[in-house]
Amino acid sequence: MRKTLFESLTHGSLTEPAPAPDESALAELATKVDRAAQARLGRSLAIREVDAGSCNGCELEIHALSNAFYDIERFGLRFVASPRHADVLLVTGPVTKNMRQALERTYNATPDPKWVVAVGGCAIDGGIFRGSYACVGGVSETVPVDLHITGCPPSPTDLLKGLLALLEHVSAKG
Secondary structure (H helix, E strand, O other): OHHHHHHHHHOOOOOOOOOOOOHHHHHHHHHHHHHHHHHHHOOOOEEEEEEOOOOOHHHHHHHHOOOOOOOHHHHOOEEOOOHHHOOEEEEEOOEEOOOHHHHHHHHHHOOOOOEEEEEOHHHHHOHHHOOOOOEEEOHHHOOOOOEEEOOOOOOHHHHHHHHHHHHHHHHHHO
């Protein structure tokens, strides 16, 4: 044990360094999302995250949007505690039988106009849990979905790009 400890102290780290952040690209992307929300809604975008039975990988990436690096609130995007204040429902995970009714009630409590975004492979089609006795399937089998963001889990940047695509698509339709 002592030998292993000394070796770990004398050798460098074996992990890869983190990629260099592109702060300007992130700021530009978040500013575009905020402008699109202002144009469509006349205010900032309110997001309600719903875990319908996931492994929490997608939640970690969604929560990263609020950390000091991404800090989406500086661009007017905010997470809300109640579906009654939300514009967008970010739903993660396959919908389990136990969460089906809760997801339907959350969807019904969200005022119009509302959009549902299925985040991650499990939310799209059930992922590795597809066919399980405990799962209903993807989010679209319970509530209508406006956008799918692929990945297992999708990165915070992919989440921002997805929200921007949703707002631009809705603005183009309306």
